[in-house]
Amino acid sequence: MAKIQSRRNSTKKEVIIEKASRLFREKGFGAASMRDLAEHVGVEAASLYNHIQSKSEILQTICFKVANEFISNLEVVEASLQPTLKKMETIIRLHIRMMLDQYEYVYIADHEWRHLPEPYLSNFLNQRRNYRKRLSDIIETGIAKGEMKAIDPYTAVLVILSAISGIDSWQRSRKSTNAETLESNMVKYLIEGLKK
Amino acid sequence: MAKIQSRRNSTKKEVIIEKASRLFREKGFGAASMRDLAEHVGVEAASLYNHIQSKSEILQTICFKVANEFISNLEVVEASLQPTLKKMETIIRLHIRMMLDQYEYVYIADHEWRHLPEPYLSNFLNQRRNYRKRLSDIIETGIAKGEMKAIDPYTAVLVILSAISGIDSWQRSRKSTNAETLESNMVKYLIEGLKK
DNA sequence: AAAAAGAGCTAACGACTGTTAGCCAATAAT
DNA sequence: ATTATTGGCTAACAGTCGTTAGCTCTTTTT
Numbered sequence: 001m002a003k004i005q006s007r008r009n010s011t012k013k014e015v016i017i018e019k020a021s022r023l024f025r026e027k028g029f030g031a032a033s034m035r036d037l038a039e040h041v042g043v044e045a046a047s048l049y050n051h052i053q054s055k056s057e058i059l060q061t062i063c064f065k066v067a068n069e070f071i072s073n074l075e076v077v078e079a080s081l082q083p084t085l086k087k088m089e090t091i092i093r094l095h096i097r098m099m100l101d102q103y104e105y106v107y108i109a110d111h112e113w114r115h116l117p118e119p120y121l122s123n124f125l126n127q128r129r130n131y132r133k134r135l136s137d138i139i140e141t142g143i144a145k146g147e148m149k150a151i152d153p154y155t156a157v158l159v160i161l162s163a164i165s166g167i168d169s170w171q172r173s174r175k176s177t178n179a180e181t182l183e184s185n186m187v188k189y190l191i192e193g194l195k196k
Numbered sequence: 197m198a199k200i201q202s203r204r205n206s207t208k209k210e211v212i213i214e215k216a217s218r219l220f221r222e223k224g225f226g227a228a229s230m231r232d233l234a235e236h237v238g239v240e241a242a243s244l245y246n247h248i249q250s251k252s253e254i255l256q257t258i259c260f261k262v263a264n265e266f267i268s269n270l271e272v273v274e275a276s277l278q279p280t281l282k283k284m285e286t287i288i289r290l291h292i293r294m295m296l297d298q299y300e301y302v303y304i305a306d307h308e309w310r311h312l313p314e315p316y317l318s319n320f321l322n323q324r325r326n327y328r329k330r331l332s333d334i335i336e337t338g339i340a341k342g343e344m345k346a347i348d349p350y351t352a353v354l355v356i357l358s359a360i361s362g363i364d365s366w367q368r369s370r371k372s373t374n375a376e377t378l379e380s381n382m383v384k385y386l387i388e389g390l391k392k
Numbered sequence: 393a394a395a396a397a398g399a400g401c402t403a404a405c406g407a408c409t410g411t412t413a414g415c416c417a418a419t420a421a422t
Numbered sequence: 423a424t425t426a427t428t429g430g431c432t433a434a435c436a437g438t439c440g441t442t443a444g445c446t447c448t449t450t451t452t
């Protein structure tokens with residue numbers, strides 16, 4: 001092997017993916033070109049292919065990296081002994097933080113998954129459906145245990161996840177608002193709707 | 197003038213825009229091609245230009261059509277004498293209905309506005325910012341009047357609008373759920389978080 | 393009947409797309 | 423010291439993109 005990493009403790013592949021995530025968010029996957037990406041990496045377009053296999057491989061990497069992170073976090077919460085309302089709060093806070101400090105990645109997994117080629121597309125959608133189902137199961141349990149008010153669980157999941165993913169349109173307009181304030185405001189609203 | 201309308205009471209331009217809205221939603225603005233669109237309209241790509249000026253003119257038409265509809269609806273609500281909580285409920289129901297029966301258009305205005313060329317882009321974002329500000333003003337008034345609980349108004353607006361725009365990811369997975377049920381579930385959750 | 397305009401077509405332009413081939417220099421492994 | 427590998431580069435392919443030019447036929451207006 002020749003030199004395996006550039007400056008900073010990251011592979012060139014990781015650099016490419018990082019720059020790509022920025023570009024994909026700004027322009028959208030379809031409108032972002034490899035020559036565009038190459039320029040941001042500081043290399044010719046063809047050279048990218050020494051590190052990646054294709055444009056859509058980048059998208060796959062990003063989407064499944066995010067998906068896996070959410071799923072493994074959910075597993076920890078599921079296994080915990082918290083009451084259901086607290087579980088939901090934990091998950092909500094986690095989503096908000098992911099959104100805030102891995103913004104580019106989360107955004108792409110949220111908005112650009114459409115451009116995944118099969119079979120990755122189906123795979124991704126299955127994981128997403130499964131994830132949502134498990135969240136609504138928590139709420140369902142919460143209602144059954146009398147810890148939450150009777151509300152349609154899937155609607156609640158939809159509202160919660162959508163509200164959080166909408167933070168992107170906030171970021172730009174109110175960079176000033178600090179993260180903790182945003183998080184606590186948001187949790188307040190979303191949890192209030194679940195509380196009995 | 198030659199024949200000014202095709203079958204149905206719609207101009208060919210309207211047909212093009214309607215077909216385009218479907219295509220733009222499915223593939224994204226960048227990935228949808230004029231040849232693709234032409235095929236759906238039943239015509240050669242070049243012939244489209246007898247009715248429209250450019251690809252992005254279609255996007256502009258869709259985005260501002262939706263924006264204008266929302267704004268003029270808001271004006272009616274603002275001018276009404278309802279209590280603030282009722283105003284918000286009216287607006288929420290209106291958004292949900294727009295989302296359900298003008299799905300394609302609303303989706304594009306929500307997700308594809310990024311591809312608007314300047315100066316339309318700035319224009320659109322200004323209108324959006326203004327719209328959100330006016331919603332948060334209603335909530336602020338509601339809090340001041342003691343009709344709503346003290347919550348950060350802009351956070352509430354963000355949660356509400358994002359939650360509704362997330363209905364798209366619902367539609368596909370639960371076509372069965374009828375519109376009224378969805379609407380009432382959603383209103384229940386979103387209004388509950390505002391009520392004192 | 394003559395003129396104008398609408399609305400379709402084919403062909404093509406120039407720019408840009410993701411990607412491959414093939415070459416060369418530097419580094420790592422033997 | 424020699425060989426192998428890595429990771430750059432240039433050039434190019436085959437395709438697609440939005441759009442225009444220029445033609446023809448049909449329909450409307452005068």
